[in-house]
Amino acid sequence: MIEHYRETRTWAQIGSHYRKLQTMKTISEYLPILGLLVRLFVGGLFAFAAIPKIAEPLAFATSIAHYDLLPNALVNVFALVIPWLEILCAVCLIVGYRIRTNALLTAAMMVMFTSAVAWAVAHGLKIDCGCFGEGSSDVTDVTKIIKNLGITACCVYLWIFPNTTLSLDGRLREDA
Numbered sequence: 779m780i781e782h783y784r785e786t787r788t789w790a791q792i793g794s795h796y797r798k799l800q801t802m803k804t805i806s807e808y809l810p811i812l813g814l815l816v817r818l819f820v821g822g823l824f825a826f827a828a829i830p831k832i833a834e835p836l837a838f839a840t841s842i843a844h845y846d847l848l849p850n851a852l853v854n855v856f857a858l859v860i861p862w863l864e865i866l867c868a869v870c871l872i873v874g875y876r877i878r879t880n881a882l883l884t885a886a887m888m889v890m891f892t893s894a895v896a897w898a899v900a901h902g903l904k905i906d907c908g909c910f911g912e913g914s915s916d917v918t919d920v921t922k923i924i925k926n927l928g929i930t931a932c933c934v935y936l937w938i939f940p941n942t943t944l945s946l947d948g949r950l951r952e953d954a
Contacts, residue, residue: 813935816935820884821872824864824884828862830911864887867880867883871936881935885937909922
């Protein structure tokens, strides 16, 4: 095997392969910084989305009801619980506490939100998505689905690479 490798590769090709491996090591050094940026983006976005819903739960309940996906008895429960779960996950992501768990929770919420928007688009509903409370100009359309998939991808990234710079998780590991 080694003889075959030597026979088919020039020293320049072997050196090029080695340089690529060194570059990959350099890229992996930036993953915690990228993770910090993704963590702050997702956490900030969820906090920004949750605050108006907490302030005006009736308006959020109305937005949920427009989808016609939940029985009326569950609409108010969702309108009261989801924003608090969003803000909890947002704060935990921003400070870097239990990153993997909170990334999974935010990804699950994004899948739920994206499914609701996709259902509305499939049924031709042109309604306010309710993402950022009453008065936001976000409507249910294909671009909203694409945006949501991008945010979901960020959540999945944090679940795969939970070790980020300036995180409470990292600080707790250092103290242990």
